[in-house]
Amino acid sequence: MDDRQLRIRIGLFVLFMLVLLGVLVTLFGSFPDVFARQNKYVVVFEDASGVGEGTPVRRSGVRVGEVSHLRLDNESGEVRVEVLVDQEIVLRQNDRAVLLAGILGGDVTIDFIPARDQPPGSIAEPGYEFKGTRPSGLQALLEQSNAVLPSADAALNDIRRTLKRFDELSPLLEETMREYRDLGKTVRETVPDLRRTNDEIRVATMNWGRLGERLDVLVRTNEEKIAKTLENINETVTRIADTFTEENRRNLSETLKNVRAGTQNLESISRNTDELVKESRKNDRESVQIDRAGG
DSSP, rough: HHHHHHHHHHHHHHHHHHHHHHHHHHHHHHHHHSSSSSEEEEEESSSTTTTTTOOEEEETEEEEEEEEEEEEOTOOOOEEEEEEEETOOBBBOEEEEEEEOOSSSOOOEEEEOOOSSSSOBOOOTOOOOEEOOOOOOOHHHHHHHHHHHHHHHHHHHHHHHHHHHHHHHHHHHHHHHHHHHHHHHHHHHHHHHHHHHHHHHHHHHHHHHHHHHHHHHHHTHHHHHHHHHHHHHHHHHHHHHHSSSSSHHHHHHHHHHHHHHHHHHHHHHHHHHHHHHHHHHHHHHHHHHHHHHHH
């Protein structure tokens, strides 16, 4: 099989898959209720203003489906609205299909409201036709207000909790404001000291600048003298270094040894002298005692 035949087969396969995809899309678009797990019902309205495909369908305020199709009856002027409702939702034949709109012109919904003043009716099979109503005036306002009241109560509860928290935080806020006021007072009292310190730093900087200028002038004026003094110091250090030659250090070491030996001899002579003095004093005392004894 050459490359040309392979490309032809691949092209035919892709074309077949595209055709199959188009057929599936058409089937899903034309028969959504065949594949979707929803039941279809019909609601007949005399006036279906605001209703369109995709309009939410609710039961007792919970969304259970949506509008799939609308059809106007030219003879009676009624609007037949087809709705799709989830299969697990059970509708009763005595449920009221009510078309509701928001108080401020919000979204439109179709609500199935159970009959409260009578026992549950028979189950409405798929395809059952409901008579739709649209409340007007005070009734519509009351029904919509009943739907809004729980949200308003929750909002009021949130406001009460928020105000309570503000009351609890009020002492902390007052203390914080007091600390901010004390801090501001301290800052105001510190500003003059900071200004004086800044002035002193500025004056010190100027003095140091002047001192630097004077030192620079002094160095430039006495540059030759400073150089000569440094040369003299260098010569003196050189002479001192020359004085301490190897021979001079040996002589100095011998001299120190002789001085140490002489010091030791002096100590010996001193000891002998002390003994001689003691011996002479002893002899004198003995001669004195002999004289006294003879007399």
